[in-house]
Amino acid sequence: FLLVFYPPSQTSLQVTGSRWRSSAALMSPHHTSASLESKNWEKRNRKVFPPQLPDEIRRPAEIHHSRRQIKYSKDKMWYLAKMIRGMSIDQAIAQLEFNDKKGAKIMKEVLLEAQEMAVKHHNVEYKSNLYVAESFSGKGMYLKRIRYHGRGMFGIMDKVYCNYFVKLVEGSPPKAEEKTSFDQAKEYVQSLKNRTIIHSL
Amino acid sequence: MALPMRRTLVSLHRATCGSLKSAEVSLDVRHPVPLLLPVRTKKRYFIPPAVGRKGREEQSEESKARAAGFVVRQQYYERPINIACTAGIFDPYIPPEGDARLSTLSKEGLKQRTEQVRQTAASQLAIRKIKEHDSQFATKDFAAQAQEIFIEAHDALTQFNKEKLHSLVTERCYPEMTRGNRYKTIHWRFLESLEPPKVVHARCPDMISKGNLYGQVTVRMHSKQTLAIYDRFGRLLLGSEEQPKDVLEYLVMERHLVNPYGRWRLHGKIVPSWAPAKDPIIKTLLIPGPELKPGEEFDALSYEVAKPKAVQWSK
Numbered sequence: 484f485l486l487v488f489y490p491p492s493q494t495s496l497q498v499t500g501s502r503w504r505s506s507a508a509l510m511s512p513h514h515t516s517a518s519l520e521s522k523n524w525e526k527r528n529r530k531v532f533p534p535q536l537p538d539e540i541r542r543p544a545e546i547h548h549s550r551r552q553i554k555y556s557k558d559k560m561w562y563l564a565k566m567i568r569g570m571s572i573d574q575a576i577a578q579l580e581f582n583d584k585k586g587a588k589i590m591k592e593v594l595l596e597a598q599e600m601a602v603k604h605h606n607v608e609y610k611s612n613l614y615v616a617e618s619f620s621g622k623g624m625y626l627k628r629i630r631y632h633g634r635g636m637f638g639i640m641d642k643v644y645c646n647y648f649v650k651l652v653e654g655s656p657p658k659a660e661e662k663t664s665f666d667q668a669k670e671y672v673q674s675l676k677n678r679t680i681i682h683s684l
Numbered sequence: 685m686a687l688p689m690r691r692t693l694v695s696l697h698r699a700t701c702g703s704l705k706s707a708e709v710s711l712d713v714r715h716p717v718p719l720l721l722p723v724r725t726k727k728r729y730f731i732p733p734a735v736g737r738k739g740r741e742e743q744s745e746e747s748k749a750r751a752a753g754f755v756v757r758q759q760y761y762e763r764p765i766n767i768a769c770t771a772g773i774f775d776p777y778i779p780p781e782g783d784a785r786l787s788t789l790s791k792e793g794l795k796q797r798t799e800q801v802r803q804t805a806a807s808q809l810a811i812r813k814i815k816e817h818d819s820q821f822a823t824k825d826f827a828a829q830a831q832e833i834f835i836e837a838h839d840a841l842t843q844f845n846k847e848k849l850h851s852l853v854t855e856r857c858y859p860e861m862t863r864g865n866r867y868k869t870i871h872w873r874f875l876e877s878l879e880p881p882k883v884v885h886a887r888c889p890d891m892i893s894k895g896n897l898y899g900q901v902t903v904r905m906h907s908k909q910t911l912a913i914y915d916r917f918g919r920l921l922l923g924s925e926e927q928p929k930d931v932l933e934y935l936v937m938e939r940h941l942v943n944p945y946g947r948w949r950l951h952g953k954i955v956p957s958w959a960p961a962k963d964p965i966i967k968t969l970l971i972p973g974p975e976l977k978p979g980e981e982f983d984a985l986s987y988e989v990a991k992p993k994a995v996q997w998s999k
Contacts, residue, residue, distance in 0.1 A: 529867065530916075531867050531868075531869065531916055532916065532917050532918040533869070533918055534869050534871070534912075534914040534918045534920075535914070535917075535918040535919060535920075537920075541919055542917045542918055542919060543917075544916075544917050545917075602970075605915075605916060606915040606916065606917070606919070606921065606967070608967050608968050609968070610970075627732045627733070628732060629732050639730070639732055
């Protein structure tokens with residue numbers, strides 16, 4: 484970690500046309516943060532927690548990573564993001580490696596980057612001791628083009644981009660609680676028994 | 685996503701059909717119909733910006749100016765740099781082996797003490813040069829001053845007070861002290877000094893041009909300190925809060941003598957080659973093994989990890 488302050492990096496986007504970015508302050512007073520340039524997910528990596536006392540439970544390390552402006556649809560990316568939610572990192576990487584979708588390759592790169600970052604910078608001891616706590620995709624900045632129809636008609640075509648966000652947490656993945664049908668039936672009967680008439684004589 | 689929008693073809697249709705209503709015109713096909721081109725008067729609220737771009741090529745401002753005949757003189761991007769400290773430790777002090785290990789009552793201890801007391805001629809010359817520029821310099825007081833600066837600098841490091849740290853520590857030492865510490869919490873305490881600090885070495889190198897003098901003085905101090913470093917999540921990385929450690933350090937203080945506003949600042953530390961190994965960190969690290977050819981097997985038990993050579997280095 485070199486102690487260098489990086490100025491807010493200028494995103495190298497092919498934004499065409501007139502885009503007034505810094506006008507977030509000129510707009511309504513309700514939106515105080517610049518919504519077009521905010522990189523809040525990466526800022527979560529800068530949070531420093533106070534030192535723990537020796538008798539407290541060891542706080543698990545959390546690593547936030549993302550990739551912006553991926554040339555893929557956010558809806559298609561969502562399916563992959565939903566698939567790896569809750570998996571351990573090794574399982575997630577294995578599943579993405581053998582998935583045929585285009586987004587899977589990019590997601591795998593992101594996960595490997597995040598794993599390396601965790602070991603190098605965030606004091607994670609074992610690189611396999613991580614699991615995917617949060618993973619989701621969001622819409623990136625679209626480019627607009629013309630799609631020519633017949634009879635002189637045209638439509639505006641969006642060239643879609645998406646952002647992918649992932650949060651890795653140290654430890655083994657949490658086990659999903661399995662409820663048997665018998666337990667569910669018992670709960671239902673109990674809820675029926677709990678019914679009572681209030682404000683009665 | 686593609687929303688078809690209507691063009692005003694209706695007017696064109698009406699124009700062509702209207703003129704063909706009369707019977708004589710409908711029979712004569714060769715009679716030319718005046719072509720009415722519909723002109724769009726309704727304003728188009730959105731045009732994708734890429735419409736007019738296809739034919740246009742990028743023409744830089746520079747080429748436009750050149751075409752107009754406007755010549756700009758070659759611009760020199762120069763910036764003056766002020767060097768306030770040297771890049772390293774010139775002619776470093778080599779601490780004698782077994783320093784602070786032998787008691788002063790034994791024969792070896794006495795020999796060491798006598799050697800230490802008699803400083804080399806070069807150091808005496810350097811001290812004389814320093815006294816020329818800085819009249820208030822005294823070898824006896826300077827050692828205590830150096831220790832104070834050391835304690836203040838480390839306190840500023842724990843609070844991460846950048847401005848104060850820059851004034852107490854040279855630019856060369858600052859990144860070495862703070863590298864990797866931005867997202868860590870450091871708890872450091874100076875308990876007591878076991879031996880009074882002493883000036884052991886001095887040099888006066890000059891940088892770039894002759895006469896640009898910097899003074900470097902090495903101070904030896906033996907003290908008790910506690911250190912505990914916590915990582916970003918508050919987990920203990922190194923050291924402990926209660927357990928104090930005896931530390932023998934050789935600090936190098938530097939000052940830009942020619943500059944009237946120069947101050948004595950911590951420039952670095954000398955770690956001797958015989959220094960004891962530090963405590964291991966509370967973590968398991970992965971050491972990459974040797975590159976194997978396909979078919980080769982790796983014998984983990986007989987593989988020896990290469991240990992670095994014991995060399996004196998300055999931090």
